[in-house]
Amino acid sequence: MISRVMPDAEPTRQQQASNEVDVRLSELEIRSEFQARTMEDLDAVVREFAERVDRLERELKELRNQLEVLTGEDGDDDDDT
Secondary structure (H helix, E strand, O other): OOOOOOOOOOOOHHHHHHHHHHHHHHHHHHHHHHHHHHHHHHHHHHHHHHHHHHHHHHHHHHHHHHHHHHHOOOOOOHHHO
């Protein structure tokens, strides 16, 4: 004899609580993934700008050296005495 149980029209409190937990867990997973992607994107931007700053610092140093050569300065400030 096979017994068939009619599904309840309304979920029990335990089922509702379980569903709410599942929904909240899913939302947290989505938020966590979004934050992880955002952090990775921001990290990439920070790395890019750090490289640009390094390059600009090297260029500035080269330009200062060229200016010293052109003006005949040795880098010492004799005007401070």
